[in-house]
Amino acid sequence: MLKYLKELTEISGPSGNEDAVREYIKEKISGKVDEIFIDRMGNLIALKKGKGNGKKILLDAHMDEVGFMVTNINEDGTLSFTPVGGVDTRVIIGKKVKIGKDVVGVIGYKAIHLQKDGYMNTPKYSELKIDIGAKSKAEAEKQVKIGDYVSFITSYEEQGDFIIAKALDDRCGCSVLMDLIDENIERENDIYFAFTVQEETGLRGPAIIAEQLKADIAIAVETTTSGDDPELEKQLWSTHLGDGPAITFMHSGYVVYQTIFEKLVETAKQLNIPFQYKMRTVGGTNARRYALTGIPAGVVSVPARYIHSPVSVINRKDYEHTVSLLKEFLKKIEF
Amino acid sequence: MANKQVELKTNELLLRLTSISGPSGYEDEVLKEIEQIMSPFVDECFRTPMGSLVCVKKGEGPKIGFFAHADQIAFVVTKIYEDGFLRLSGVGGWDPKTVISQKVWVHTKNGKLRGVVGFMPPHLQTTEESKKVPDYEHIFVDVTMNPNWKDISIGDLVTLDVEGFEKNGTIFAPALDNRASCVAIIKAAELLSKIKTDAEVYYVFSTQEEIGGPGARSGAYISEIEYGIVIDVTHGDEDVPGYPKIKMGEGPAVAVGPVTNRKFVEHINKLAGRYNIKTQIEPIAGRSGTDTDDVQLTRIGVKTALISIPLKYMHNPYEKIIVKDVEDTAKLLAFSAAHLPEIEYEELQSTGSVKEGE
Numbered sequence: 001m002l003k004y005l006k007e008l009t010e011i012s013g014p015s016g017n018e019d020a021v022r023e024y025i026k027e028k029i030s031g032k033v034d035e036i037f038i039d040r041m042g043n044l045i046a047l048k049k050g051k052g053n054g055k056k057i058l059l060d061a062h063m064d065e066v067g068f069m070v071t072n073i074n075e076d077g078t079l080s081f082t083p084v085g086g087v088d089t090r091v092i093i094g095k096k097v098k099i100g101k102d103v104v105g106v107i108g109y110k111a112i113h114l115q116k117d118g119y120m121n122t123p124k125y126s127e128l129k130i131d132i133g134a135k136s137k138a139e140a141e142k143q144v145k146i147g148d149y150v151s152f153i154t155s156y157e158e159q160g161d162f163i164i165a166k167a168l169d170d171r172c173g174c175s176v177l178m179d180l181i182d183e184n185i186e187r188e189n190d191i192y193f194a195f196t197v198q199e200e201t202g203l204r205g206p207a208i209i210a211e212q213l214k215a216d217i218a219i220a221v222e223t224t225t226s227g228d229d230p231e232l233e234k235q236l237w238s239t240h241l242g243d244g245p246a247i248t249f250m251h252s253g254y255v256v257y258q259t260i261f262e263k264l265v266e267t268a269k270q271l272n273i274p275f276q277y278k279m280r281t282v283g284g285t286n287a288r289r290y291a292l293t294g295i296p297a298g299v300v301s302v303p304a305r306y307i308h309s310p311v312s313v314i315n316r317k318d319y320e321h322t323v324s325l326l327k328e329f330l331k332k333i334e335f
Numbered sequence: 336m337a338n339k340q341v342e343l344k345t346n347e348l349l350l351r352l353t354s355i356s357g358p359s360g361y362e363d364e365v366l367k368e369i370e371q372i373m374s375p376f377v378d379e380c381f382r383t384p385m386g387s388l389v390c391v392k393k394g395e396g397p398k399i400g401f402f403a404h405a406d407q408i409a410f411v412v413t414k415i416y417e418d419g420f421l422r423l424s425g426v427g428g429w430d431p432k433t434v435i436s437q438k439v440w441v442h443t444k445n446g447k448l449r450g451v452v453g454f455m456p457p458h459l460q461t462t463e464e465s466k467k468v469p470d471y472e473h474i475f476v477d478v479t480m481n482p483n484w485k486d487i488s489i490g491d492l493v494t495l496d497v498e499g500f501e502k503n504g505t506i507f508a509p510a511l512d513n514r515a516s517c518v519a520i521i522k523a524a525e526l527l528s529k530i531k532t533d534a535e536v537y538y539v540f541s542t543q544e545e546i547g548g549p550g551a552r553s554g555a556y557i558s559e560i561e562y563g564i565v566i567d568v569t570h571g572d573e574d575v576p577g578y579p580k581i582k583m584g585e586g587p588a589v590a591v592g593p594v595t596n597r598k599f600v601e602h603i604n605k606l607a608g609r610y611n612i613k614t615q616i617e618p619i620a621g622r623s624g625t626d627t628d629d630v631q632l633t634r635i636g637v638k639t640a641l642i643s644i645p646l647k648y649m650h651n652p653y654e655k656i657i658v659k660d661v662e663d664t665a666k667l668l669a670f671s672a673a674h675l676p677e678i679e680y681e682e683l684q685s686t687g688s689v690k691e692g693e
Contacts, residue, residue, distance in 0.1 A: 076572075088457040090468055094433035094652035096500075096507075104500065106507050111570055111649035112430040120468045123432065131647075131655065133505035135584065154438075159449045162480035164438070230420045230475050231455035238459070241479070282458050305477060306453050309436035313451055313480065 001323060002316070004028060004178050005156070005163065008171035012098055012151035014067025014084040015201040018042060021063040025174060025195050032181050033193070039212060043205050044195040048181065054188030054333045058215035058295065059180070059326070060206060060286045061173030061222070062199030065166070066308050068150035070099060070130075073141055077134030079105065081150055082125055085200030089123045091309035097130060100148040105132035152310035161242070161316050168314055169307040170199065173221040176302075179323050180330070187331045194218075196286060203289040210293035217260055217297065217335055218290040221326065223314065224248070224278055224301035237279065239303035241315040244274030245322040248299035250281050254288035259335050260298035267329045273321050276303070296335070300326060343372070343525055345665075346501050346658050348518045353508040356440070356494040358409030358426050359543045362386065365405050369517060369540050376524040377538065385553040387541040390524070396533030397675045399562040400637075401523060401668055402551045402626050403516035404544030407509070408650055410493035412441065412476075419479035421450070423471055423493055427545035432468040433651050438496040439476060443486045450476040450493065497652045504658045511654040513544070515644050515661050516566035522665030523672070532673040544626055551626035555633035562599060562675065563637040564668060565627040568656070569617060571645025579616060581645045584657040586613030587664040588643045592620055594627045596638035602678045603640055606670045612663050617643060642667065 013021040022044045030036065033046040044063070066085035073079055079099065093109045108131045112119070130150065134140035154166035165171075177193045192213055196205035206218075228240045239246045247264050249256055268275040278301065287297035302322050305313040357365035366388040370380050377390040388405070408427025415421055421441070439450040453476075454469045476493065478484040499508025506515075520538050527536060539554035555563060571583040581588045589603055607614045619641070622628045627641040644664050647655040 086457075088465075090432050090454070090457075091436040093430075094437065094497075094648075096497075096653065104502065106648075106653040106655070108648035108651055108653065108655065109430065109433060110573065111647075111651070112428055113649060114570060114573055114575065115430070119430070120470070122466055122468060131507075133502035133507070133655075157449070159480035160482040164449070164451060164480065225456045225458050227456050227459050229453055229455070229477065230416050230418075230422075231473060232459065236459070280459070306436060306451065306456070308457070311436050311438055311451055313477065 001179050001320060002175065005171065005175040008175050009156050009165035009167045013063055013065055014149045014151055015064040015198045016084065017149040018063040018197045022195065025178065028178060029181050039208060041205055041208055042197045043209060046193040048191045048193070050187050050189040050191070052188070054190065055216040055335065056190045056192065056214065057330060058192040058194055058213065058218040059177055060194045060196055060218055060220045061177045062170045062196045062205065062286060063174055064198055064200050065151065065169065066200050070144055070146055070148045070150060072146060073137050073144065074129065075137050077136050077140040078129035078131050079140065079144060081130055084149065087308055089125060089128060095310050096153050097150050098153050099130065099132065099144050099150050103132055103143045105130040154310050163314050163316055164311060166310050166312065168304050168312040169223040172223050172302050172314060172319065176221050176323055176326065180326060183327055185327055185330055188333050189330060191330055199286055203284065203286050206286045206289045207293060210290065210295050215295050218287065218295045220285040220287040220297060220299045222285050222299060222301040223304035223307055225283060225307060226303040226305050239276055239278055241303050241305065242317060243276040244318055245325050246276050246278040246301040246303050248278045248301065251299065252282060252284040254291055256287065256298050257291065257296035260296060263332055263335065264298055264300060264329060267332065268325050271328055273325050275325065343522065345518060345522060345662050346506065348521060349506045349515060349658065349661065350499050350501065350508060352514040352517055353499045353510050357405055357407055358492050358494060359406040359545045361492060362405045362542045366540055369405065369521065372521055373524055373538060376528040383553040383557050385542055385549050387539055387551065387554045389554050389558060390538040392527060392536040394533050394535035396535065397562060397679055398535045398537065398558065398560040399672050399675055400537040400539050400555060400558050400560040401520045402539045402541060402554060402563060402565045402630060403520050404513045404551060404626060405517055405540040406542055406545050408545050412487060412489050412491045412493060415487060415489060419477070419484050421476040421478060421487065423474065423476060425471070428650055430650060431470060431474055435474060437652060439493050440496050441478060441487055442492045442494070445486045448478060448481045448484060448487065450478045453477055495652050506656050506658060507653040509652055509654065511646055511656045512568045512649055515568060515646065515656050519566050519644065519661050519664040519668060522662060523668035526665060526669035527672060530669065530673045534672045534675045536672050541626060552629040552633055555630045555637055559634065560637055563630045564640045564642055564671065565625050565630055566642050566664060567625045568646035568649065569643035570649060571647045578618065581615050581617060583645045583647060584660060585615055586660060587667060588615040588617040588645065590617045590619045590623060590641035590643065592618060594619065594623050594631055595640050598678065599638045599640050603667065603671045606674055607667055610666060610670050612667050614667065
């Protein structure tokens with residue numbers, strides 16, 4: 001277990017630019033599944049056939065991560081940029097980033113000594129620039145072009161029971177799916193493993209999946225904000241790291257299909273797998289998109305701190321319990 | 336003094352010295368490294384009671400000191416929560432918006448521990464909260480990932496885990512304020528070890544500048560110098576209304592104003608011209624906010640100059656500097672010291688105590 005997470009998180013793949021992630025996953029799962037194909041939008045779908053008397057269960061994890069795009073190359077050689085997905089400007093200043101395949105730069109900010117009143121206002125993207133050390137527009141144009149994708153650079157790290165990395169949202173889900181493929185579970189059901197694109201820009205990848213495969217149910221395997229820090233009273237926490245996978249009953253724009261929610265809870269209880277309810281209803285997942293396109297869907301998440309930033313944190317035990325929960329759930333045949 | 340060793344590479348020195356953390360009051364590790372690098376170029380090295388490192392190249396002529404502070408801004412732990420979170424306070428002036436979502440090291444008595452700086456998840460903030468940068472009462476450090484986080488105590492120092500890198504002669508790294516100046520002095524010492532001069536040179540790497548502390552002054556006091564050049568950094572490539580823009584890559588900025596000695600500054604500018612070193616002018620009408628202000632007033636007074644290396648993104652996790660500016664600064668320092676006897680001669684001439692032809 002957890003063989004792939006390090007490499008998965010260290011790949012750059014903002015929404016619309018998931019190619020490198022897809023190549024990596026495809027290479028690793030080839031030969032372990034019955035069918036594998038890439039659809040028109042770039043979703044990577046793998047089928048592992050069951051013994052034939054079961055349902056078709058789709059597991060979804062999105063390959064994309066939040067990042068940025070270069071929108072202009074300025075006269076002074078700096079780059080203007082805009083977020084791809086939701087990234088708060090307060091988490092990106094003073095960070096190293098990668099533009100395109102290998103150009104490194106820094107999101108710098110005017111020295112605090114020179115800032116005027118209002119320096120405690122959240123900066124706008126229009127005020128921020130990436131500095132790649134180019135002294136002029138011409139020099140910058142030799143290295144980058146408008147439209148290049150930009151991503152964080154953070155090396156994966158394990159400390160105690162915790163994992164610290166970028167892009168855990170949702171390479172963590174991709175890693176869970178890959179581990180489940182490796183588990184080779186004995187079951188009746190056919191399982192579709194859908195590694196999807198463009199979740200962060202509006203749950204877009206899975207929108208075309210229902211037309212392609214007639215799955216009976218879908219489960220979005222995600223990370224979810226925890227908020228379990230001193231800034232919030234305990235009763236306002238969404239989830240707590242170390243308490244097990246989070247099972248969602250409702251989130252932004254979707255009340256989880258009741259039978260799926262109950263089956264997930266029941267599975268965890270039967271096998272004594274620690275789990276927690278997601279206690280706030282903000283945020284959204286691809287489950288909503290599956291539901292909108294006619295596939296009843298549920299959500300299982302690994303609680304995470306500081307997602308949508310260069311450095312996020314999950315608990316390894318939560319991850320392991322997520323794999324165990326889904327492994328058992330995939331054997332269920334009644335929905 | 337060994338002159339035969341391989342020339343030190345400025346870019347490598349910059350990355351080497353910025354990779355060591357040395358918060359104000361805790362500069363020892365950096366100073367040890369500097370002392371080791373400096374020792375082939377000088378006759379002796381010692382520490383002042385305030386911890387500053389002084390390296391001396393002996394000479395019979397006028398005495399000059401070069402000063403660079405070796406400390407950097409950092410944080411200190413001010414509160415520990417029972418579930419493994421900390422609050423911080425800055426040691427020196429940090430912009431809070433550059434600190435969120437950084438990995439940090441917490442320096443405990445039993446070694447360093449990992450931390451991640453966080454604030455309330457943006458998803459969970461109210462509209463009002465999302466309009467403001469949180470202050471240090473609302474930024475925290477998550478240390479829950481360390482099984483032994485209880486080793487942390489209030490007063491432990493915290494530094495950012497940021498690694499410098501070079502791109503085409505430009506360095507992005509933490510603490511270039513003021514390790515860049517330390518490197519300029521080291522390179523000047525290397526040059527002066529190869530130039531014949533009568534000047535006696537004190538290389539002072541001082542402590543506690545970022546908090547306005549006593550490091551440089553103690554160095555100036557002990558060395559009893561007549562001339563002193565403080566090397567620090569100044570804001571490069573920034574528009575400051577009513578002032579000339581100090582440009583990155585256009586050479587060091589030589590300050591003019593009451594904290595500097597006019598004749599000494601003229602001497603430095605003359606040598607810049609003679610050796611084709613590009614410089615810029617930085618007018619400072621009052622106190623400079625650098626160690627120059629203190630060095631000038633030490634003992635019976637010191638004839639001071641302030642030379643600043645242009646630096647962008649000061650006090651950011653990644654500061655930016657141009658390698659050539661550091662090298663030009665080193666040359667200017669070395670030649671200014673080597674030709675010091677000239678100013679003495681000119682001074683004597685102007686007061687009539689030396690006759691032409693003597």
